[in-house]
Amino acid sequence: MKTVLDTIDPREALTILGCSKGKTRGGTEPETGTVWPEEMLRARAEVLARSKVDSGGLRPAWLRYNGHFYRNVGGALGEAVEHGRTLILSGGYGILRADEPISYYDRKLKLSDWPSGVLEDAVIGEARRIGATKVVTFVSASADYAKLIRRIPWGDTEIEAVLVTIDFHDGGAQIEVPRRLAQAFSAWWHRTPSGYPAGMVTEVLA
Numbered sequence: 001m002k003t004v005l006d007t008i009d010p011r012e013a014l015t016i017l018g019c020s021k022g023k024t025r026g027g028t029e030p031e032t033g034t035v036w037p038e039e040m041l042r043a044r045a046e047v048l049a050r051s052k053v054d055s056g057g058l059r060p061a062w063l064r065y066n067g068h069f070y071r072n073v074g075g076a077l078g079e080a081v082e083h084g085r086t087l088i089l090s091g092g093y094g095i096l097r098a099d100e101p102i103s104y105y106d107r108k109l110k111l112s113d114w115p116s117g118v119l120e121d122a123v124i125g126e127a128r129r130i131g132a133t134k135v136v137t138f139v140s141a142s143a144d145y146a147k148l149i150r151r152i153p154w155g156d157t158e159i160e161a162v163l164v165t166i167d168f169h170d171g172g173a174q175i176e177v178p179r180r181l182a183q184a185f186s187a188w189w190h191r192t193p194s195g196y197p198a199g200m201v202t203e204v205l206a
Contacts, residue, residue: 016087097126
């Protein structure tokens with residue numbers, strides 16, 4: 001399957017993933033200072049104050065989530081996190097670096113929870129901070145995660161953005177869509193396009 005992903009080096013791009021409802025409890029990570037714009041940290045604090053948060057310890061975000069994407073992605077995600085160019089969209093935290101220690105929480109991403117422009121600016125700012133001119137996002141097409149990525153004004157920046165979703169309308173989509181997104185991410189990371197799943201859609205955003 002020939003796709004625009006074949007032209008993007010996953011180790012040079014900023015990768016964005018969605019979080020998952022399924023999470024692992026507990027944690028032993030120490031509290032660390034987080035370098036994000038003040039506006040986002042303030043908004044994050046307000047959203048978390050309205051959310052169910054378990055104070056039972058911190059865990060790196062990519063190890064906190066254990067939904068179907070995270071269960072099926074294999075070693076590619078750990079390699080990407082180690083590379084330091086991966087973000088996770090979160091209902092409670094907004095934008096997370098994948099290795100950022102977080103609490104267990106329960107909140108779905110609702111764009112109405114967040115002041116306009118705060119999350120968008122944080123994504124663009126992170127891409128510029130790491131010098132990425134390509135951003136690739138793997139999320140469900142119907143959720144607010146995709147809406148957020150689509151409404152970022154990419155055309156006003158020097159960044160090329162690609163949104164990867166799954167076209168799947170049969171039963172069991174809550175399991176099959178994240179499983180296929182995991183397959184798509186792994187195939188891209190390992191540069192094995194033969195591994196791209198059925199129904200994968202790549203959309204260049206402007």
